[in-house]
Amino acid sequence: MAWDFSTEPEFQEQLDWVADFCQxxxxxxxxxxxxxxxxxxxxxxxxxxPLKQQVKDRGLWALFLDRDLxxxxxGQLKLALLNEILGRYRSAPVVFGTAAPDTGNMEMxxxxxxxxxxxxxxxxxxxxxxxxxxxxxxxxxxxxPNMFKTSAVRDGDQWVITGEKWFTSAGARADIIFVMCTNxxxxxxxxxxxxxxxxxxxxxNHIRYNEVRVPLDNLLGPEDGAKVLAQRRLGGGRIHHAMxxxxxxxxxxxxxxxxxxxxxxxxxxIGEHQMVAEAIADSYAEINMxxxxxxxxAWTIDNSSTQAARTQIAAxxxxxxxxxxxxxxxxxxxxxxxxTTNLTPLQAMWASAPTMAIADGVDEVHxxxxxxxxxxxxxxxxxxxxxxxxxxxxxxxxxxxxxxxxSDPDLAAWxxxxxxxxxxx
Ligand SMILES: Cc1cc2nc3c(=O)[nH]c(=O)nc-3n(C[C@H](O)[C@H](O)[C@H](O)COP(=O)(O)OP(=O)(O)OC[C@H]3O[C@@H](n4cnc5c(N)ncnc54)[C@H](O)[C@@H]3O)c2cc1C
Numbered sequence: 001m002a003w004d005f006s007t008e009p010e011f012q013e014q015l016d017w018v019a020d021f022c023q024x025x026x027x028x029x030x031x032x033x034x035x036x037x038x039x040x041x042x043x044x045x046x047x048x049x050p051l052k053q054q055v056k057d058r059g060l061w062a063l064f065l066d067r068d069l070x071x072x073x074x075g076q077l078k079l080a081l082l083n084e085i086l087g088r089y090r091s092a093p094v095v096f097g098t099a100a101p102d103t104g105n106m107e108m109x110x111x112x113x114x115x116x117x118x119x120x121x122x123x124x125x126x127x128x129x130x131x132x133x134x135x136x137x138x139x140x141x142x143x144x145p146n147m148f149k150t151s152a153v154r155d156g157d158q159w160v161i162t163g164e165k166w167f168t169s170a171g172a173r174a175d176i177i178f179v180m181c182t183n184x185x186x187x188x189x190x191x192x193x194x195x196x197x198x199x200x201x202x203x204x205n206h207i208r209y210n211e212v213r214v215p216l217d218n219l220l221g222p223e224d225g226a227k228v229l230a231q232r233r234l235g236g237g238r239i240h241h242a243m244x245x246x247x248x249x250x251x252x253x254x255x256x257x258x259x260x261x262x263x264x265x266x267x268x269x270i271g272e273h274q275m276v277a278e279a280i281a282d283s284y285a286e287i288n289m290x291x292x293x294x295x296x297x298a299w300t301i302d303n304s305s306t307q308a309a310r311t312q313i314a315a316x317x318x319x320x321x322x323x324x325x326x327x328x329x330x331x332x333x334x335x336x337x338x339x340t341t342n343l344t345p346l347q348a349m350w351a352s353a354p355t356m357a358i359a360d361g362v363d364e365v366h367x368x369x370x371x372x373x374x375x376x377x378x379x380x381x382x383x384x385x386x387x388x389x390x391x392x393x394x395x396x397x398x399x400x401x402x403x404x405x406x407s408d409p410d411l412a413a414w415x416x417x418x419x420x421x422x423x424x425x
Contacts, residue, residue, distance in 0.1 A: 037091035076298035087247025112221035133174035171205035252331035325353035
């Protein structure tokens with residue numbers, strides 16, 4: 001019997017270690033030195049680097065990369081179980097070498113980079129010696145590649161890139177930026193003359209590329225291959241976000257349940273009030289539906305490919321935003337006035353739900369993808385009636401019994417009466 005919801009004991013040991021390490025090492029660092037894990041400041045690095053070394057020693061660094069791409073090769077299912085822990089802690093992804101946007105960029109480099117490109121960018125990215133950003137979205141066209149204008153023109157031994165990008169996360173602090181052009185994916189060192197980082201927004205940057213010159217070798221993958229590379233990058237990124245969202249909603253749920261047992265109001269523990277009980281029951285079911293969808297998708301990727309799991313990944317994308325919105329709102333609400341402050345993680349979690357519905361492509365686009373792909377396995381019904389129109393099906397089924405019914409009038413009468421009784425019911 002292949003359907004199995006258990007975790008093998010050796011891997012459970014790793015998960016237990018990760019949970020303990022995150023709780024006792026990563027969270028305290030986050031609380032006392034917020035941002036230290038991301039910082040280039042030598043004092044902050046001296047605090048964070050030993051934790052990263054422990055992760056490396058444990059063979060858990062760069063978890064998302066397959067073995068042939070330089071990672072431990074856990075596969076997506078195990079990664080999902082790990083991310084269900086890491087996603088609870090702000091710095092855990094960076095302490096485990098799995099932080100976006102570097103992860104997606106590394107996946108592209110690992111899959112499409114030449115040996116020289118990997119040596120120059122992939123391994124330094126894996127070791128967090130450098131950081132990267134991904135410049136795809138354009139101000140006039142969102143993330144619709146058919147609307148993009150940024151392009152590269154070949155001039156001797158260089159590419160000259162001209163265009164404008166919007167919402168490049170961490171662009172201002174990246175060492176290299178992966179720039180999606182209409183005719184290819186290019187790696188642009190941020191310090192290259194012509195890269196103009198605008199003042200706003202501060203975290204997700206608006207960048208102008210003013211005739212930026214890069215060597216021919218900075219084209220990643222084939223010329224005109226940008227869409228394929230982008231799909232590879234975004235497909236992986238979306239499912240990883242969904243895995244970490246499972247962690248977030250479980251955290252909200254834990255907080256909701258603890259509160260439900262800890263407060264009394266109007267003569268009862270609040271968990272005994274029916275509407276609070278409903279919030280807990282709905283959240284329990286929704287979290288588990290999301291979790292199983294994500295695990296099933298991860299399993300599908302492991303057993304086929306990211307491409308084959310596209311419909312499921314798209315379903316994870318908008319479902320996670322919805323479950324995050326609903327569960328974080330309920331948890332915040334049950335926390336009362338405290339929930340409206342930034343003294344617990346709930347306010348930030350709830351505020352992140354609309355972001356989840358937009359980042360990596362708006363929900364509508366993913367819903368259309370799911371509907372379009374699902375409809376490919378259906379046909380319109382041939383005649384006037386839907387396939388499941390009962391009178392037509394019954395007429396068809398009677399043909400199977402035609403001889404019997406003709407030969408036995410009592411049985412025919414019994415069948416007619418039984419059908420009339422069903423119709424009345
Ligand atoms: C936190 C965050 C981080 C991001 N990081 C990056 C990054 O690192 N690099 C990068 O390149 N981009 C990044 N983005 C940008 C992201 O890819 C875009 O915001 C997203 O694809 C939507 O584009 P837009 O913001 O222009 O919205 P629009 O495309 O203008 O969409 C606005 C609204 O229009 C409607 N709409 C749009 N298209 C459709 C459709 N096809 N069907 C139905 N309705 C539709 C929806 O209601 C949608 O919400 C990030 C975004 C966020 C929020």
